[in-house]
Amino acid sequence: MRGHAAAHPGAHLRDPIDVEQVLASRPIASPLKLLDCSPISDGAAAFVVSRTAISDRCIAITGWGEAHTHQHLSCAPDDVALGARHSAKLAFGRAQRNAGDVGYLGIYDSFTATLALLLEAVGFAAPGRAGCDAADGRFSRDGRFPLNLHGGLLSYGHCGVAGGMALAAEAVAQLRGEAGQRQVQSPGVAFVHTDGGVLSAHVSLILEAAR
């Protein structure tokens, strides 16, 4: 995420970091270190949503899904990201799309662990493989599933609900072809997912250039 943030002029944290620096940062809640956690940021985001397209820059919400499995962590299911499976399935079903159709990802990365759980729950990485896949470039701008190219919550910044909205704002910029040096070639279909609470309340969106 830090490498992606370097290409966004509005990102909160843009200085490059490497794995050794993350591991050497101070412990917060084991096994997470400071650099596994998103910062507390200032920021805002807004969307104009209309029933019909009002310009040729409009992006269609072709699928959406929501799920709520618990509030307090002690009531979480064994599969703690189960809500993401449910909401993503609803969204893909409504859009008549599947994970293989997706060319851009905006996924909630409040902590590195959250991102790994969500990528694996929705099916963009095999169970236990999200970290290895990231290291192999699967989620880079030129990888199979370009992810959070604005830097995500971890580096673009976490300003509460607007931090999650920034995931969608970048997806819209990518689908419009307006992401400048961060632009992915022909993303086609974007999948956006955020959660609230402690992996409690989930929402998924499928966004596409008007079809």
Added chain:
Amino acid sequence: VTSSMMDDVPWVILEQCAECGRNAALPRGFCAVCGSPKVISHAVRGRCTIWSITHLHCSPKGDAHAPPHIIALARLDSGIAMMVRVPSGLAIGDQINIERTGLLTAPRFIGPHPLV
């Protein structure tokens, strides 16, 4: 509270649905599964298994304890999970005993299982 609760084994008070029998650790005044408003306080044995554990290195403002705070999610034999402060040296899968004397009381670590 029954006479059997006077022995040395710790007990945990839960909220139980009088209709479907489901237990809940967080008191709601109704059953979160079947929706019944008929719930009663119910005691179960406090033996549980550590399902997840973390060392917190930050403290909330005003917290009297110095970090790290070791917090576990401990799962009772019935499957109900409760969050409890535990001492160092424990790991996922360890069996411990906890006690909770009322629905609004925080669970308390008693010791590893069996009691030593």
